Amino acid sequence: xxxxxxxxxxxxxxxxxxxxxxxxxxxxxxxxxxxxxxxxxxxxxxxxxxxxxxxxxxxxxxxxxxxxxxxxxxxxxxxxxxxxxxxxxxxxxxxxxxxxxxxxxxxxxxxxxxxxxxxxxxxxxxxxxxxxxxxxxxxxxxxxxxxxxxxxxxxxxxxxxxxxxxxxxxxxxxxxxxxxxxxxxxxxxxxxxxxxxxxxxxxxxxxxxxxxxxxxxxxxxxxxxxxxxxxxxxxxxxxxxxxxxxxxxxxxxxxxxxxxxxxxxxxxxxxxxxxxxxxxxxxxxxxxxxxxxxxxxxxxxxxxxxxxxxxxxxxxxxxxxxxxxxxxxxxxxxxxxxxxxxxxxxxxxxxxxxxxxxxxxxxxxxxxxxxxxxxxxxxxxxxxxxxxxxxxxxxxxxxxxxxxxxxxxxxxxxxxxxxxxxxxxxxxxxxxxxxxxxxxxxxxxxxxxxxxxxxxxxxxxxxxxxxxxxxxxxxxxxxxxxxxxxxxxxxxxxxxxxxxxxxxxxxxxxxxxxxxxxxxxxxxxxxxxxxxxxxxxxxxxxxxxxxxxxxxxxxxxxxxxxxxxxxxxxxxxxxxxxxxxxxxxxxxxxxxxxxxxxxxxxxxxxxxxxxxxxxxxxxxxxxxxxxxxxxxxxxxxxxxxxxxxxxxxxxxxxxxxxxxxxxxxxxxxxxxxxxxxxxxxxxxxxxxxxxxxxxxxxxxxxxxxxxxxxxxxxx
Numbered sequence: 001x002x003x004x005x006x007x008x009x010x011x012x013x014x015x016x017x018x019x020x021x022x023x024x025x026x027x028x029x030x031x032x033x034x035x036x037x038x039x040x041x042x043x044x045x046x047x048x049x050x051x052x053x054x055x056x057x058x059x060x061x062x063x064x065x066x067x068x069x070x071x072x073x074x075x076x077x078x079x080x081x082x083x084x085x086x087x088x089x090x091x092x093x094x095x096x097x098x099x100x101x102x103x104x105x106x107x108x109x110x111x112x113x114x115x116x117x118x119x120x121x122x123x124x125x126x127x128x129x130x131x132x133x134x135x136x137x138x139x140x141x142x143x144x145x146x147x148x149x150x151x152x153x154x155x156x157x158x159x160x161x162x163x164x165x166x167x168x169x170x171x172x173x174x175x176x177x178x179x180x181x182x183x184x185x186x187x188x189x190x191x192x193x194x195x196x197x198x199x200x201x202x203x204x205x206x207x208x209x210x211x212x213x214x215x216x217x218x219x220x221x222x223x224x225x226x227x228x229x230x231x232x233x234x235x236x237x238x239x240x241x242x243x244x245x246x247x248x249x250x251x252x253x254x255x256x257x258x259x260x261x262x263x264x265x266x267x268x269x270x271x272x273x274x275x276x277x278x279x280x281x282x283x284x285x286x287x288x289x290x291x292x293x294x295x296x297x298x299x300x301x302x303x304x305x306x307x308x309x310x311x312x313x314x315x316x317x318x319x320x321x322x323x324x325x326x327x328x329x330x331x332x333x334x335x336x337x338x339x340x341x342x343x344x345x346x347x348x349x350x351x352x353x354x355x356x357x358x359x360x361x362x363x364x365x366x367x368x369x370x371x372x373x374x375x376x377x378x379x380x381x382x383x384x385x386x387x388x389x390x391x392x393x394x395x396x397x398x399x400x401x402x403x404x405x406x407x408x409x410x411x412x413x414x415x416x417x418x419x420x421x422x423x424x425x426x427x428x429x430x431x432x433x434x435x436x437x438x439x440x441x442x443x444x445x446x447x448x449x450x451x452x453x454x455x456x457x458x459x460x461x462x463x464x465x466x467x468x469x470x471x472x473x474x475x476x477x478x479x480x481x482x483x484x485x486x487x488x489x490x491x492x493x494x495x496x497x498x499x500x501x502x503x504x505x506x507x508x509x510x511x512x513x514x515x516x517x518x519x520x521x522x523x524x525x526x527x528x529x530x531x532x533x534x535x536x537x538x539x540x541x542x543x544x545x546x547x548x549x550x551x552x553x554x555x556x557x558x559x560x561x562x563x564x565x566x567x568x569x570x571x572x573x574x575x576x577x578x579x580x581x582x583x584x585x586x587x588x589x590x591x592x593x594x595x596x597x598x599x600x601x602x603x604x605x606x607x608x609x610x611x612x613x614x615x616x617x618x619x620x621x622x623x624x625x626x627x628x629x630x631x632x633x634x635x636x637x638x639x640x641x642x643x644x645x646x647x648x649x650x651x652x653x654x655x656x657x658x659x660x661x662x663x664x665x666x667x668x669x670x671x672x673x674x675x676x677x678x679x680x681x682x683x684x685x686x687x688x689x690x691x692x693x694x695x696x697x698x699x700x701x702x703x704x705x706x707x708x709x710x711x712x713x714x715x
Contacts, residue, residue: 002083002087002144003079003080003081003083003084003087003144004080005029005067005069005080005081005083005084006084006087006142006144008067008068008069009029009067009068009069009084010141010142011140011141011142012088012091012092012095012138012140012141012142013137013138013139014027014066014067015027015028015067015084015085015088015142016045016085016088016089016092016138017137017138018092018096018129018130018132018133018134018135018136019130019134019135020130020134020135021130021134022051022055022116022128022129022130022131022134023055023056023057023130024045024046024049024051024055024056024057024089024116024129025057025059026041026042026045026056026057026058026059026085026088027059027061027065027066027067028041028058028061028066028067028069028081028084028085029061029066029067029068029069029070029081029336030061030069030072030076030077030080030081031061031072031333031335031357031359032058032164032359033072033331033333033359033362033363033364034362034619035077035364035612035616035675036163036164036609036611036612036615037072037077037078037081037082038058038164038165039161039163039164039609039612040077040078040082040608040609040612041058041081041082041085042056042058042164043156043157043161043608043609044082044085044086044089044157044608045085045086045088045089046156047086047089047149047154047155047156047157048086048089048090048092048093048148048149049089049092049093049113049116049129050093050113050114050115050116051115051116051129052115052116053156053161055115055116058164060356060357060358061335061356061357062335062354062355062356062357063335063336063339063350063353063354063355063356064351064354067084068336069081070334070336070337071333071334071337071436072333072334073333073334073364073365073503074573074673074676075572075573075576075577075673075674075675075676075677076673077673077675078608078671078673078674079576079670079671079672079673082608082671083670083671084142086148087142087143087144087146087148088142090143090146090147090148090149091140091141091142091143091146092133092138093113094143094146094147095138095140096118096129096132096133097111097113097118099132099133100118100127100132103127103132104118104120104123104125104126104127105123106120106122106123110122116128116129116130118132150668151606151667151668154667157606157607157608158606158607158608158610158665158667159610160610160611161609161611163609163611163612176313176331176358176359176360176361177316177317177318177329177330177331177358177359177360178313178316178360178389178391180318180329180358180389181389182320182387183387184386184387185230185386185387185388185389186217186228186229186230186235186383186386186387186388186389187228187229187230187231187232187235187388187389187390187391188219188226188227188228188235188375188376188379188388188389188390189226189227189228189235189236189238189239189390189391189393190224190225190226190239190375190390190392190396190451191225191226191227191239191242191243191246192243192396192399192400193223193246193248193454194248194250194638194639195250195253195254195635195638195639195640196254196453196500197250197251197252197253197254198223198248198249198250198251199222199223199248199249199251199454200220200222200223200225200246200247200248200249200454201247201248201249202246202247203220203225203242203245203246203247204245207241207242207245208242211227211238211241211242214234214238215229215230215234216228216229216234216235216238217229217382217383218242219378219379219382219383221378221382221454221455221456222454222455222456222457222458223454223455224378224451224454224455225242225246226239226375226378226379226390227239227242228379228383228386228388250638253637253638254498254499254635254636254637254638254639255496255498256498256635256636256637257497257498259305259306259406259497259498260303260406260408260700262494262496262497263303263406263407263408263429263430263494263497264408264410264429264492266494266495266496266497267494267495267496268429268492268493268494268495269465269466269492269493269495270284270490270491270492270493271284271466271468271490271491271493272284272285272488272489272490273475273478273479273489273490273491274489276470276471276479276574277470277471277475277476277477277478277479277573277574278468278469278470279466279467279468279475279491281468284490285488287412287425287488288423288488290414290423291414291422291423291486293416293417293422294414294415294416294422294423295415295416295417296414296415296526296527297412297413297414297415297423298411298412298413298414298415298519298522298523298526299410299411299412300411300412300515300518300519300522300699301408301409301410301411301699302408302409302411302511302514302515302518302519302699302700303406303407303408303409303699303700303701304406304407304408304510304511304514304627304700304701305406305631305632305633305701305702306403306404306405306406306499306501306632306633307403307404307504307627307631307632307633308398308401308403308404308504308631308633308642308648309363309364309365309367309401309404309504309505310398310626310631310648310650311361311362311363311367311368311397311401312361312362313360313361314361314368314391314392314393314394314396314397315331315360315361315367315368315369315371315372315391315392315397315401316331316360316372316376316389316390316391316392317329317330317369317372317373317374317375317376317377317389317390318330318358318376318387318388318389318390319373319376319377319379319380319387319388319390320380320385320386320387320388321377321380321381321383321384321385322384322385324348324352325352325353325354326342326346326348326352326353326354326377326380326381327353327354327355327356328342328353328354328355328356328373328376328377329355329356329357329358329373330355330356330357330358330369330370330372330373331357331358331359331360331361331363331369332355332357332369332370332373333363333365333366333369334370334436334437334438335355335356335357336355337436337437337438337439337445338355338370338373338374338437339353339355340437340438340439340445341370341374341437341438341439341445341446341448341449342355342374342377342445342446342449343439344439344443344445344446344459345374345443345445345446345449345452345459346377346381355373364504364505364675364676365404365502365503365504365505366402366435366436366502366503366504367397367401367402368392368396368397368400368401368450370436370437370449371400371401371449371450371451372390372391372392374437374449374450374451374452375390375450375451376388376389376390378451378455394643394644394645395643395644398640398642398643398644398648399639399640399643400450400500400640402435402500402501402502402503402504403499403500403501403502403504403633404433404501404503404504404505404507404510405430405431405432405433405474405497405499405501406430406431406497407428407429407430407474407508407511408428408429408430409426409427409428409429409511409512409514409515410425410426410427410429411425411426411515411516411519412424412425413425413484413519413523415523415526415527419527419528419529419534419537420537420538421482421484421485421523421538422485422486423484423485423486423487423488424480424484424486424487424488425487425488425489425490426478426480426487426488426489426490426512426515426516427489427490427491427492428474428475428478428490428491428492428508428511428512428515429474429492429494430474430492430493430494430508430511431493431494431497431499431501432464432467432473432474432493432501432502433467433472433473433474433501433502433503433504433507433508434464434467434472434473434502434503435448435462435464435500435501435502435503436448436502436503437449442459442460442462443459443460444459444462446459447459447460447461447462448462448502450500463495464493465493466491466493470573471509471573471574471575472507473491473493473507473508474491474492474493474507474508475489475491475508475512476506476507476508476509476512476573477506477508477509477512477513477516477570477572477573477574477680478491478508478512479574480516480570481539481541481544481570481571481574482520482535482538482539483538483539483540484538498635499633499635499640505620505623505675505676505679506572506676506679506680509570509572509573509676509679509680510624510627510679510680510683511680512680513568513570513679513680513681513683513684514628514680514683514684514687514701516570516680516684517568517569517570517680517681517683517684517685517687517688518568518684518687518688518691518697518699520534520535520538520568520684521566521684521687521688521691522697530557530558531557531566531567531688532548532552532557532567535548535567535569536548536549541571543578543603543664544569544571544578546578546601546603546664547569547578547579547580547601547602547603547664548567548569548580548601550580550599550601550662550664551567551580551581551582551599551600551601551662552567552582554582554599554660554662555567555582555584555597555599557582557692562586562693563584563585563586563596563693564584564585564586564587564689564690564691564692564693564694565582565583565584565585565689565692566582566583566684566685566686566687566688566689566690566691566692567580567581567582567583567685567688568580568581568680568681568682568683568684568685568688569581569681569684570677570680570681571677572673572676572677575672576604576672576673576674576676576677577602577603577604577605577672577673577674577677578601578602578603578604578664578672578677579600579601579602579603579617579677579678579681580600580601580681581598581599581600581601581621581678581681581682581684581685582598582599582600582685583595583597583598583657583682583685583686583688583689584596584597584598584657584689585657585686585689585690585693586693587690587693587694587708590705591705591706591708591709591712592705593629593655593686593690593703593708594655595625595655595656595657595686596657596658597657597658597659597660598621598657598658598659598660598682598685599659599660599661599662600617600618600621600659600660600661600662600678601661601662601664602614602617602661602662602663602664602674602677602678603664603666603672604663604671604672604673604674604677605666605669605670605671605672606665606666606667606668606669606670606671607663607665607666608671610663610665613663613674614661614663616674616675616677616678617661617674617677617678618659618661620675620676620677620678620679620682621659621678621679621682622651622656623651623679624678624679624680624682624683625651625655625682625686626650626651627679627683627701627702628682628683628686628687628701628702628703629651629655629686629702629703629704630649630650630651630702630704631648631649631650631702632648632701632702633648634647634648683701686703687699687703690703690708694708694712695715696708696711696712696715697711698711
């Protein structure tokens with residue numbers, strides 16, 4: 001076994017230490033954003049070291065102190081960081097048993113461990129982890145071949161446990177980044193322009209003067225404009241007054257193309273995708289005629305709009321600049337990358353910047369957290385020695401976060417006389433998902449931070465190249481797991497689109513799986529096969545078949561009771577967790593979709609924290625159902641118009657279905673990342689269930705009542 005995380009941080013002391021009283025401290029570069037990685041890491045550590053779970057402390061992630069594991073993303077946390085922690089704990093255990101054997105004068109294989117107490121069966125003497133190792137470095141590397149416990153010996157792995165920090169969160173005593181305080185701190189707000197392309201022409205000097213007299217600091221750097229002061233309410237009022245006094249050059253405003261027409265007609269960079277999801281730097285092959293064996297060929301286009309993270313709590317950042325050093329507290333998912341981008345922006349050495357992760361509102365993807373931290377740092381550098389807490393407003397979060405790109409999928413497939421798919425073509429079109437801040441040529445890191453573009457000396461505009469790694473960006477899950485003999489797969493990175501985009505949960509997988517799984521139902525109907533059998537007949541992976549069967553066993557897709565039923569499947573990135581989703585729903589006379597029941601089947605390999613995996617599947621379903629039924633970013637020439645929960649509605653408690661999540665645990669098998677596996681199948685299952693209910697195939701999300709009525713009139 002080995003983890004990519006260990007390549008950058010092979011030393012045991014980088015991961016684990018023992019205190020004098022025998023507590024185990026674990027450091028990791030993956031941060032907890034609601035996916036319960038800290039709980040899983042504590043379970044793995046306690047299991048391998050044979051200590052009580054409450055004796056394991058997960059240390060907050062800080063640059064320069066924690067291993068650099070890049071970004072908490074891609075469902076990699078347990079697969080990479082969890083495995084690294086397991087191997088670190090196993091290495092530490094073996095090392096301390098060797099020390100104990102020497103101290104006790106016995107063979108290591110005669111020793112037993114119970115809650116950190118090492119005892120000799122031969123002599124009845126004992127020594128604790130704290131006595132052996134407390135406060136001292138291990139001074140060795142982690143052994144990737146260190147023996148770990150067999151599943152039969154597990155006492156904690158796979159068992160239910162209360163997640164760390166949950167009692168404090170439930171009782172309201174937990175402290176988030178937004179709750180931080182320091183002596184002498186200032187509250188801050190940014191005064192945003194109407195839209196991306198507006199620039200500040202001027203301010204009324206009398207307004208600024210009056211604010212200064214009233215103890216409000218006004219910070220301006222080009223078109224970046226902010227206020228700060230000791231009283232948060234006064235700062236909010238000052239920001240409103242300054243916004244009214246600001247004179248903006250609106251430029252040409254925001255472009256308002258027909259976004260779906262623009263996706264397929266704008267200039268683009270196209271790459272064929274081969275070898276299980278890897279783009280190739282070569283010309284795209286033309287779409288060939290159906291093969292001679294084809295008796296039926298279908299074509300379809302599926303679309304999704306721009307969607308936002310919709311973080312329930314707006315982003316925040318805390319910063320202090322003094323003695324030529326910058327301290328930042330952020331809920332960023334990639335604090336090392338953020339540090340390098342800030343170092344670029346401020347002309348500082350990376351070591352002069354310390355960033356500590358402090359939990360904020362949970363979010364999977366690149367929301368406003370990095371930008372809010374940068375805003376706080378910009379203001380703090382203008383006010384040395386004064387701690388600055390900056391909070392975005394709801395309007396800021398909705399209007400300025402990086403969105404998930406709109407995307408279009410063009411599908412074509414042919415069936416032979418036996419109902420087998422003999423040719424498959426899938427082209428995906430969209431903007432970049434790769435705008436997380438990270439350093440690079442021409443200040444690429446700084447350029448990807450929102451407020452950098454408004455400074456007096458902005459960096460060159462960063463234009464993201466096509467992502468060429470396996471299953472990333474637009475082409476994530478573009479290559480289906482089905483055993484199709486002839487497949488043509490193309491990713492199209494479209495230029496000149498109007499809105500700012502970056503990573504949102506699943507990247508392109510949500511849209512691609514939505515298109516694949518709805519198209520599979522269309523093909524099954526053409527082949528006169530039921531959707532479950534049609535999928536099973538085109539799969540060779542037995543674990544894939546198992547999750548589909550698990551749903552089919554619990555949901556009667558032949559029932560005739562006025563409800564629509566649909567199924568969909570995917571293996572996330574063809575590498576991580578398997579997910580099958582079954583949905584029962586009703587389409588009312590008002591064309592509203594009411595979710596009645598959902599069955600989710602999950603195979604995430606060996607399950608460390610069962611409730612954590614179930615929560616990831618449940619939450620992934622609900623978020624994807626919200627995208628599919630409700631969510632769509634809107635804008636006009638003057639800016640983003642979906643700036644609150646009325647103009648950007650999300651799924652409410654009144655449409656949460658009865659849910660059943662089935663875990664297919666695989667003890668001893670590798671961990672498979674679970675966080676994003678269910679999103680695409682959710683959209684596919686809902687689309688298929690709507691067709692099953694009313695005989696109308698919806699191919700453009702969201703599936704609102706207006707969309708259903710329009711489709712019905714066009715049918």
